[in-house]
Amino acid sequence: MTKNNVDLTVFYNFITDNNAIGIHAINTLGQTIIYNDKMKKIEGLNLDDMSDRSILDVFRFSNAEESTLLRVLQSGNEVLNIKQTYWNQNGQEITTINDTYPVIEDGHLVGAIEFSRDITTLEKLVHQPLQRYGESITFDSITAVSTAMRRVLQIANKAAIARLPVLLIGESGTGKDLVAEGIHHATEPELNDFITVYCNRADPQIITKLNEQLQHLEKSTIFCERIEYLTMLQQQELVDLLADYSGEHLFIASVGNDPIDLIAEQQLLKELYYFFAAMSITIPPLRERLDDISPFIQSHLARYRRVFGNQLKGVTNEVEQLFNHYDWPGNLKELEVLLDEMGTMISTEEYITYDLLPHHFKLKVQEYRENTTFHAEDFVIQAEQELMPLDHYLREAEAYYLNKVLDKYGHNITRAAEALGMSRQNLQYRIRKMKST
């Protein structure tokens, strides 16, 4: 393609490669033909993973309906403004808005193209703080059933009493923000305001603005969220500011990684770390405190029932097992986003079954599920198979059968017990026994 005798292909390639929008295009066979650098960053995949391969192969889609690109290819209709939050292979939280279009040439469909706008920063700085408006977070609002999390809250309570600077260390979504606000409300007498500073390096005036704000504040809590996101210069400005105001206010900061590593990687200023290090609280990732998953789901679903009036009571055993084996790179926030996503699809269901899980989550747990789910053929004796003791075999067979029946009846105990020809109490007893083995 040329214009004024200039080959435009080179310009089009440049536009594709130097663009703030992720672009992914496929042909009618589902093969990737364009996958730009921005899309690579967003999805955390390599071009080599994608080129010359059918999108079906790469993602192992079990159902073409579930890929927007393939859906558009099949229907010929555009799908616009789909918002998604997920954690890519590097454990980074990403929020995108996607538009997917059919590509038509001379009246014939020749492929489909997806444009993905990365709105992660906008989401973090604007939408999430807005969502939390009106809700005051105390230690009671934080799910802390695991020993590790109860310990975190104990130390946080001590920090509130001591009113010393606090450093909260933990991966994205572990609840640092909540613990900071919990500390604020646990101070006695309670400090006046809880101010969150989203450490956005793109704002060169950020520390100057904080300085102006501090001049008008009396005895408040200042939470500097993710201080490692500031430039070194901004961090130095913050150190100077803290020295001026440390007697007046309670300062809390958070970091997403081990601060010693951050210092070694020159992402955190040593002096800033020293200021906060007196009280360091490490919040462990969710995969190291699985006991918190179930109570978090319970309290989240209870809120759903109150707000949306639906019937959701919990998740099936199968989903619970998958949750316990997934590594949750986005921690409780990822679980929350997942529940929210499913919440919008629920109408009359009482339990979240495997089928209700969003496709992107099914992909993440697919391998584990394939390796662990019992199949009917597991109970057939095969020549090469090692025999297991009878009581073990019966236990597994019972668990397999009970789970199947419970799933069939959406975990409605009364209906499942009826189908199994036993009392509700008997079924509940067997479920408890199954969970404890």
Ligand SMILES: Nc1ncnc2c1ncn2[C@@H]1O[C@H](COP(=O)(O)OP(=O)(O)OP(=O)(O)O)[C@@H](O)[C@H]1O
């Ligand atoms: N222990 C918890 N109890 C209840 N909700 C939680 C808990 N931990 C996280 N959440 C949920 O996850 C969301 C994100 O948590 P939060 O913003 O505190 O994470 P964070 O560690 O500050 O993450 P980031 O480093 O990305 O800012 C919260 O708004 C809350 O809804």
